[in-house]
Amino acid sequence: MARFDLALKGGECVMPWGVVRADIGIRAGRIAAIGDLTQAEAAQTVDCKGLHLLPGLIDPHVHLRDPGDPKVETMETGTRAAVLGGLAAVFDMPNTTPSITNTERLNAKRDFVNGHAWCDIGIYVGGTKTNIAELAALELEPNVCAIKIFAGSSTGDLLVEDDASLEAVMRSGRRAICYHSEDEYRLQARKPMFTPGMPHINHQEWRDVETALLGTRRLMALARKTGRRAHILHVSTAEELAYLADYRDVASCEVLLNHLTQTDEAYGRLGGYAVMNPPIRGARHLEAAWKAVADGTVDCVGSDHAPHSRAAKERPWPDTAAGLTGIQTIVPLMLDHVSAGRLSLPRLADLMCAGPARIYGAKTKGRLAVGLDGDVTVVDMKKTRTIEDSWIVSPCGWTPFAGHRCSGWPVMTVVRGHIAMRDDEVQGAPQGRPVEFIDTRHA
Numbered sequence: 060m061a062r063f064d065l066a067l068k069g070g071e072c073v074m075p076w077g078v079v080r081a082d083i084g085i086r087a088g089r090i091a092a093i094g095d096l097t098q099a100e101a102a103q104t105v106d107c108k109g110l111h112l113l114p115g116l117i118d119p120h121v122h123l124r125d126p127g128d129p130k131v132e133t134m135e136t137g138t139r140a141a142v143l144g145g146l147a148a149v150f151d152m153p154n155t156t157p158s159i160t161n162t163e164r165l166n167a168k169r170d171f172v173n174g175h176a177w178c179d180i181g182i183y184v185g186g187t188k189t190n191i192a193e194l195a196a197l198e199l200e201p202n203v204c205a206i207k208i209f210a211g212s213s214t215g216d217l218l219v220e221d222d223a224s225l226e227a228v229m230r231s232g233r234r235a236i237c238y239h240s241e242d243e244y245r246l247q248a249r250k251p252m253f254t255p256g257m258p259h260i261n262h263q264e265w266r267d268v269e270t271a272l273l274g275t276r277r278l279m280a281l282a283r284k285t286g287r288r289a290h291i292l293h294v295s296t297a298e299e300l301a302y303l304a305d306y307r308d309v310a311s312c313e314v315l316l317n318h319l320t321q322t323d324e325a326y327g328r329l330g331g332y333a334v335m336n337p338p339i340r341g342a343r344h345l346e347a348a349w350k351a352v353a354d355g356t357v358d359c360v361g362s363d364h365a366p367h368s369r370a371a372k373e374r375p376w377p378d379t380a381a382g383l384t385g386i387q388t389i390v391p392l393m394l395d396h397v398s399a400g401r402l403s404l405p406r407l408a409d410l411m412c413a414g415p416a417r418i419y420g421a422k423t424k425g426r427l428a429v430g431l432d433g434d435v436t437v438v439d440m441k442k443t444r445t446i447e448d449s450w451i452v453s454p455c456g457w458t459p460f461a462g463h464r465c466s467g468w469p470v471m472t473v474v475r476g477h478i479a480m481r482d483d484e485v486q487g488a489p490q491g492r493p494v495e496f497i498d499t500r501h502a
């Protein structure tokens with residue numbers, strides 16, 4: 060008789076080819092069977108009737124701030140938030156303090172994952188003008204999801220803004236490079252147009268559509284010239300989405316939950332708590348983002364979880380810290396978008412599991428399939444719940460979505476066969492591990 064460590068019985072499984080009623084058996088951290096497990100034995104069985112089973116969802120864009128300021132976030136709190144919100148893995152950005160820009164810091168971060176992370180973690184390495192020659196080797200280190208380049212400045216000191224340096228980055232290595240794409244020269248040139256204390260809505264005027272489009276046009280020209288794949292993070296304009304459709308030979312892209320959910324009315328309502336880079340913009344950009352989700356232009360959806368203290372968010376604009384929490388709320392909000400008919404559950408699984416696995420090359424993640432990791436996000440599409448600040452476990456303690464009522468809610472997160480969250484409680488101890496990627500050295 061077949062034996063499993065965990066059997067998830069009677070749920071609706073979200074497969075790439077549609078939604079199928081099936082049991083899932085997990086053994087030794089991997090999916091060992093999908094089908095009718097009536098005759099099987101399992102150490103633990105969970106009745107999933109009436110629930111949907113998605114492949115363990117991945118947020119490919121988070122800032123866990125560790126090392127950094129534990130009053131804002133740590134790896135433990137950020138990943139606790141992740142599993143409470145239904146994420147089985149996150150890819151963590153390098154603009155920590157200090158930033159992850161060399162082997163020593165990368166090794167220290169990887170070692171820190173075991174015992175501190177509730178979900179699995181892919182690690183970005185930051186590119187700077189001083190480590191360009193090392194990037195080709197750094198991107199092959201174990202558990203590196205990608206090199207991240209800030210081509211426009213944001214939080215932290217990582218920046219590679221000029222074409223000569225960007226071309227040198229593209230010629231150092233082979234894997235897809237992830238870019239924060241805003242034209243630094245236009246950003247700096249426009250800054251003096253604004254004075255301290257102006258309303259927050261000016262954020263979208265400072266870092267305007269042309270700033271984003273120009274950044275992406277420059278990167279696409281260099282990507283074609285060098286033949287190096289580019290993944291453009293948090294694309295925020297209708298113009299870039301239309302432009303990128305002609306660059307699929309070298310480019311893929313991500314849009315953020317925020318850009319699919321909020322428009323520039325948020326500045327008046329939330330003040331500094333709406334400020335992020337690239338900015339929240341007018342409704343036509345949100346509509347373009349949804350069209351790009353529907354027509355396949357978009358490869359991944361992320362949260363860009365970027366916690367800051369309330370004090371930093373409440374500084375007068377333009378000194379307001381840029382960045383919003385999102386790791387705990389992205390899945391409920393995407394499920395709410397599913398309930399509203401904006402996308403299907405299979406497309407959600409594509410954007411938040413298969414897409415990140417394909418673009419970054421995660422070896423054993425991407426879908427519900429025998430042999431792949433036993434990562435499952437179990438959701439109740441009939442459950443409604445309102446997001447509250449008090450639910451947020453990131454120590455900074457706020458969400459720009461407080462008061463948002465969601466239809467659809469994650470009720471269990473399984474990470475390689477461990478139940479990390481069930482019914483809003485984390486279970487046991489942190490079991491997260493660094494994610495393995497194709498083309499990197501084995502740890």
Ligand code: DOR
Pocket residue numbers: 122154213214239334335336337363365366381382383
């Ligand atoms: O709003 C943002 N916040 N955008 C970024 O690119 C960085 C992030 C942060 O780290 O605070």
